[in-house]
Amino acid sequence: MDRNGTGMLYDHGIRRADETMFHLFSWVDDGVSNPTSMKSLDYVRNWHSGVARDWPMPMHTFQHSAAVFTLIYDRLLRHIAGSPGLNENERRAQLIHWRSVSERLGVTDIPHTWQEMEQLLETYEHGTEFAYSPPGQRLANALVDQFATRWFPKPLRWFGRWLALAFSEEHVIDTLGIPRPPTAFSYTVRRLARVAVFAKRHLLPDPREVLRLSDIITAHKDSALVNPSIPASGTTRSER
Numbered sequence: 001m002d003r004n005g006t007g008m009l010y011d012h013g014i015r016r017a018d019e020t021m022f023h024l025f026s027w028v029d030d031g032v033s034n035p036t037s038m039k040s041l042d043y044v045r046n047w048h049s050g051v052a053r054d055w056p057m058p059m060h061t062f063q064h065s066a067a068v069f070t071l072i073y074d075r076l077l078r079h080i081a082g083s084p085g086l087n088e089n090e091r092r093a094q095l096i097h098w099r100s101v102s103e104r105l106g107v108t109d110i111p112h113t114w115q116e117m118e119q120l121l122e123t124y125e126h127g128t129e130f131a132y133s134p135p136g137q138r139l140a141n142a143l144v145d146q147f148a149t150r151w152f153p154k155p156l157r158w159f160g161r162w163l164a165l166a167f168s169e170e171h172v173i174d175t176l177g178i179p180r181p182p183t184a185f186s187y188t189v190r191r192l193a194r195v196a197v198f199a200k201r202h203l204l205p206d207p208r209e210v211l212r213l214s215d216i217i218t219a220h221k222d223s224a225l226v227n228p229s230i231p232a233s234g235t236t237r238s239e240r
Contacts, residue, residue, distance in 0.1 A: 025213035032100040066102040067121040
């Protein structure tokens with residue numbers, strides 16, 4: 001949330017990102033019905049309710065988020081990497097999971113089918129509500145820069161920024177007024193992604209251990225989370 005340029009993303013970006021992604025990844029790792037996940041979901045819902053008292057967020061924003069999270073892997077595979085998307089079982093799992101998450105968060109009128117999710121996303125992102133605004137552009141640039149700062153050394157942050165944008169859909173960054181990376185760069189990284197997807201699906205052996213996505217956040221050397229065994233609660237290393 002921008003909050004006229006005063007949102008947590010600008011002053012406490014890493015902390016805000018870590019908490020958000022830890023919640024999201026934990027719901028994937030453990031499932032919505034897990035007691036820790038339910039506690040986490042209730043925490044996020046209450047946090048949103050508190051923020052909404054001063055900065056109301058319309059329901060269509062949450063509905064769009066539900067569609068984005070449901071469809072994101074399929075769209076990355078098909079629209080960005082140029083690979084086959086998720087199979088029917090994977091799509092069904094995505095739909096059930098993110099519908100359950102959204103319901104627990106209090107989101108109403110969530111699409112019931114994959115096709116309805118796709119229609120919601122397309123209608124919203126090509127409609128009047130999805131338009132350029134200075135706060136929207138400011139937020140998007142801050143998120144892209146945060147990714148580059150987090151995962152790349154200073155001399156290569158330009159590469160991190162281009163990489164994030166290369167894996168974004170063109171109509172999104174065009175609407176936000178953010179310049180696209182060079183065409184040759186986007187073409188190259190997307191082709192490499194296609195090769196990586198093919199290798200993962202058809203050549204490499206299945207992993208012996210299950211990757212917990214939340215571990216990506218807690219294990220990072222600059223993680224703002226103190227205790228990975230509890231839902232993110234806003235505690236940072238500086239508060240120990």
